Amino acid sequence: MADPDPPFDAERFRTEARAVVDWIADYWQTVEDRPVQSQVEPGWVRSQLPAAAPESPEPLAAVLADLDRVIVPGLTHWQHPGFFAYFPANASGPSILGELLTAGLGVQGMLWATSPACTELETLALDWLRDLLGLPDRFASTAAGGGVIQDSASSGMLCVTVAARERATARSGNERGVRQSETTLCIYTSEDAHSSVEKAATIAGIGREWVRRIRTDADGRMDAAALADALRHDAAAGRVPCLVVATVGTTASGAFDPVPQIAAAAAEYDAWLHVDAAWAGAAAICPEFRAPIVAGAASAHSWGFNPHKWLLVNFDCHALWLADRGDLVRALAVKPEYLRTTAGDSGAVIDYSDWQVPLGRRFRALKLWMTLRMIGAESLRRRIRDHVEWTGEFAALVAADPRLELLRKPSLSLACFASAAGDDATRSLLERVNRSGTVFLSHARVAGRLAARLAVGGTLTERRHVEAAWQAVDAAADGRLPGGPPTA
Numbered sequence: 001m002a003d004p005d006p007p008f009d010a011e012r013f014r015t016e017a018r019a020v021v022d023w024i025a026d027y028w029q030t031v032e033d034r035p036v037q038s039q040v041e042p043g044w045v046r047s048q049l050p051a052a053a054p055e056s057p058e059p060l061a062a063v064l065a066d067l068d069r070v071i072v073p074g075l076t077h078w079q080h081p082g083f084f085a086y087f088p089a090n091a092s093g094p095s096i097l098g099e100l101l102t103a104g105l106g107v108q109g110m111l112w113a114t115s116p117a118c119t120e121l122e123t124l125a126l127d128w129l130r131d132l133l134g135l136p137d138r139f140a141s142t143a144a145g146g147g148v149i150q151d152s153a154s155s156g157m158l159c160v161t162v163a164a165r166e167r168a169t170a171r172s173g174n175e176r177g178v179r180q181s182e183t184t185l186c187i188y189t190s191e192d193a194h195s196s197v198e199k200a201a202t203i204a205g206i207g208r209e210w211v212r213r214i215r216t217d218a219d220g221r222m223d224a225a226a227l228a229d230a231l232r233h234d235a236a237a238g239r240v241p242c243l244v245v246a247t248v249g250t251t252a253s254g255a256f257d258p259v260p261q262i263a264a265a266a267a268e269y270d271a272w273l274h275v276d277a278a279w280a281g282a283a284a285i286c287p288e289f290r291a292p293i294v295a296g297a298a299s300a301h302s303w304g305f306n307p308h309k310w311l312l313v314n315f316d317c318h319a320l321w322l323a324d325r326g327d328l329v330r331a332l333a334v335k336p337e338y339l340r341t342t343a344g345d346s347g348a349v350i351d352y353s354d355w356q357v358p359l360g361r362r363f364r365a366l367k368l369w370m371t372l373r374m375i376g377a378e379s380l381r382r383r384i385r386d387h388v389e390w391t392g393e394f395a396a397l398v399a400a401d402p403r404l405e406l407l408r409k410p411s412l413s414l415a416c417f418a419s420a421a422g423d424d425a426t427r428s429l430l431e432r433v434n435r436s437g438t439v440f441l442s443h444a445r446v447a448g449r450l451a452a453r454l455a456v457g458g459t460l461t462e463r464r465h466v467e468a469a470w471q472a473v474d475a476a477a478d479g480r481l482p483g484g485p486p487t488a
């Protein structure tokens, strides 16, 4: 008789892991046939599953059956080739194999000594990536700088905000608390910057009130003269400009702030300059897109982007570089006895827990390294070029159509457009397109208008899917697609 409860040993793992990998491969092969957005009502997923955890082990087959029956219908399929919403979170085979190895190895790389390869591969992979992007040498680990992988751009922003706060207060924030430091610190960013700037300001104790949202021009770029005015005004009032955050590729419309001018204004007040290139940064691997992305980086104290958006590394993976790693380490390092090691004390190694908020850390570098090795830079470039080209084709169709309005020149692979008949018509167009189930677009406010956003970047997306997005928009603009919001 078969053992009803076989141990989960290496042999069982070998068999069942194969079944799971097969399941994932089947999912990729069929994801296109599913509606991009989940169609379930709120609470449906929970209602389909038992209220309490099982006492006895259940077989993998039962779990996979529930995955098919309940979980998959409750998903919005981010890897669907018709997913054009937000920014992509694209994944790839090599990256997922790296993720699997990370879980299988189960190492915890908080210190160099807790797993030297975890630390050294991360430093190497980020040096490779810095080189591919054409970022300045000062961000290299061989100079005073270096890179670190964070879970997300928001975490990177928080670390940078704390480092900038400590630099501006000669580290009194850490010692006596921000309120006691008797200094009002200010942060400057554009009105179109990502909400993570505000979140970091609140968590770092600087306060939302002191985040100066600098106005943007007609193209969504921070107005550098308005920034200079704001800096001057605060300094004259005795406040301390602590951090300036420039965005290269804003979330709403992909606008590029004028980083060189912003850097000059920030330098006058010795404020930290961080460049948030979360989405657009990946395109710097293509020499023809690089110049505006890395412009001004030589004057930045930190620069970050998400390989998990547009570089085929599955979520999560944020790459953050510092010009002076000491700034970050001085702000974040806490070293009780149990975290001290001979290697760490020698200063000859990196202890990456000193570069982030949590102590523990996953071996994320494996998936980045495997993606770079197994896909290769040229193939990564080709995909980005394709996405930019297809977006240009889509934007040209929009621009030529009197029912629609292209709100801004497309930025790389992001196109923002609207119905010429106004916001209500744009909302209705989006509802019709998204209800089709073949395409998912998201929205934003661009130049005061409700905008439909098409962000191309999916791993499985081909030109025909972008063409299908245009056909859906065309049909929706004519009322040939049924209206009403998607059910989710």
Ligand code: PLP
Pocket: 087, 151, 152, 153, 154, 155, 194, 196, 247, 249, 250, 251, 276, 277, 278, 279, 306, 318
């Ligand atoms: N910065 C920009 C410009 C973004 O567009 C986003 C997200 O889309 C973020 C930061 C936050 O990214 P994350 O989800 O990695 O925190």
